[in-house]
Amino acid sequence: xxxxxxxxxxxxxxxxxxxxxxxxxxxxxxxxxxxxxxxxxxxxxxxxxxxxxxxxxxxxxxxxxxxxxxxxxxxxxxxxxxxxxxxxxxxxxxxxxxxxxxxxxxxxxxxxxxxxxxxxxxxxxxxxxxxxxxxxxxxxxxxxxxxxxxxxxxxxxxxxxxxxxxxxxxxxxxxxxxxxxxxxxxxxxxxxxxxxxxxxxxxxxxxxxxxxxxxxxxxxxxxxxxxxxxxxxxxxxxxxxxxxxxxxxxxxxxxxxxxxxxxxxxxxxxxxxxxxxxxxxxxxxxxxxxxxxxxxxxxxxxxxxxxxxxxxxxxxxxxxxxxxxxxxxxxxxxxxxxxxxxxxxxxxxxxxxxxxxxxxxxxxxxxxxxxxxxxxxxxxxxxxxxxxxxxxxxxxxxxxxxxxxxxxxxxxxxxxxxxxxxxxxxxxxxxxxxxxxxxxxxxx
Ligand code: PLP
Numbered sequence: 001x002x003x004x005x006x007x008x009x010x011x012x013x014x015x016x017x018x019x020x021x022x023x024x025x026x027x028x029x030x031x032x033x034x035x036x037x038x039x040x041x042x043x044x045x046x047x048x049x050x051x052x053x054x055x056x057x058x059x060x061x062x063x064x065x066x067x068x069x070x071x072x073x074x075x076x077x078x079x080x081x082x083x084x085x086x087x088x089x090x091x092x093x094x095x096x097x098x099x100x101x102x103x104x105x106x107x108x109x110x111x112x113x114x115x116x117x118x119x120x121x122x123x124x125x126x127x128x129x130x131x132x133x134x135x136x137x138x139x140x141x142x143x144x145x146x147x148x149x150x151x152x153x154x155x156x157x158x159x160x161x162x163x164x165x166x167x168x169x170x171x172x173x174x175x176x177x178x179x180x181x182x183x184x185x186x187x188x189x190x191x192x193x194x195x196x197x198x199x200x201x202x203x204x205x206x207x208x209x210x211x212x213x214x215x216x217x218x219x220x221x222x223x224x225x226x227x228x229x230x231x232x233x234x235x236x237x238x239x240x241x242x243x244x245x246x247x248x249x250x251x252x253x254x255x256x257x258x259x260x261x262x263x264x265x266x267x268x269x270x271x272x273x274x275x276x277x278x279x280x281x282x283x284x285x286x287x288x289x290x291x292x293x294x295x296x297x298x299x300x301x302x303x304x305x306x307x308x309x310x311x312x313x314x315x316x317x318x319x320x321x322x323x324x325x326x327x328x329x330x331x332x333x334x335x336x337x338x339x340x341x342x343x344x345x346x347x348x349x350x351x352x353x354x355x356x357x358x359x360x361x362x363x364x365x366x367x368x369x370x371x372x373x374x375x376x377x378x379x380x381x382x383x384x385x386x387x388x389x390x391x392x393x394x395x396x397x398x399x400x401x402x403x404x405x406x407x408x409x410x411x412x413x414x415x416x417x418x419x420x421x422x423x424x425x426x427x428x429x430x431x432x433x434x435x436x437x438x439x440x441x442x443x444x
Contacts, residue, residue: 246259246271
């Protein structure tokens with residue numbers, strides 16, 4: 001459909017996407033009746049697939065009792081229960097949950113909490129944030145300033161705060177020099193981060209912010225061993241906070257509930273979203289360490305931030321049930337098993353492919369990167385819009401996956417991100433790789 005015939009503003013102003021009219025487990029049903037295998041849950045959202053009966057029932061149950069009560073006046077049962085489920089056992093010292101409507105809001109809250117903490121604990125000069133190139137933290141102005149996605153930032157550059165600066169990402173495929181070992185690479189990145197603290201003035205930095213496994217901008221990029229421990233040490237030494245953005249890679253996606261569990265560090269503040277509610281309702285959360293909240297409690301006594309739909313009861317009820325299903329059905333174990341299968345199948349199918357330069361990821365969060373030349377790791381010309389051709393070919397072949405283009409600076413190429421539902425079967429995983437292989441070959 002031409003977008004100009006629709007009153008709805010779509011992402012593309014030229015072409016409207018087909019309508020999805022139904023869902024059934026790992027399948028999406030399009031308006032023409034075609035069943036499309038959902039291999040990426042949109043953008044790593046639909047972790048329980050579609051129309052999970054337990055989650056639908058939880059939403060209906062809550063809706064029949066109370067759909068909305070403003071948090072300026074009331075708390076609600078599902079909000080209290082969800083916070084307890086998320087931080088009741090204080091994972092990594094994270095003791096409080098602030099419930100919002102999505103990932104960008106969770107990041108805005110994280111940035112503002114870090115700033116307010118220092119403003120109220122005798123270090124008002126700390127207002128700077130160090131982030132990484134080729135990361136994505138959301139599309140609101142604060143989150144966009146933190147992000148390093150050049151394409152998304154470009155039109156809004158004059159509006160983006162200079163309080164954010166960016167260092168080299170821990171993206172070994174493109175950034176590690178051939179002469180370097182992984183350890184050398186980590187040492188160089190740590191030295192660069194240290195130098196950035198020194199350049200800015202270490203006591204002016206509020207926080208370092210990063211995705212433990214980089215999602216959409218670079219395509220499922222885990223950091224090399226030891227990187228996050230080095231980052232944590234630098235932040236600690238300079239009294240800055242560590243904010244981890246697990247909006248995409250969190251809530252089980254990589255095989256542990258939080259991706260940072262695999263890094264041997266814990267953040268001071270964490271953002272989660274997508275897999276928290278699995279797409280059944282719009283919801284995100286900021287998780288915060290006790291010492292941060294206690295300092296503000298003893299200071300002004302209020303987090304000076306808020307949105308109308310904070311801790312929305314229906315969203316909280318849905319997220320709580322999603323998390324209960326993950327626990328009850330032991331899906332973290334399943335993610336690890338299926339993740340190994342996905343990685344193995346991708347390697348079998350694409351390991352020797354002349355245009356697949358890298359296969360990477362963790363758990364059910366895996367990507368392939370396409371390159372014009374494997375030896376030199378040269379990306380395809382962005383004008384070819386290869387990722388869009390793959391997306392179209394995949395859809396035509398009954399597969400929804402998440403291809404993205406390379407970065408404007410040519411530091412990464414087209415990639416295809418896969419984030420299948422945790423309820424997928426072994427046969428579904430095989431079918432995803434088969435259909436992707438077909439789509440890639442058609443598009444090239
Ligand atoms: N952070 C990361 C790592 C993301 O992948 C995203 C969304 O893709 C966001 C933040 C923003 O989340 P939302 O789109 O829900 O605002």
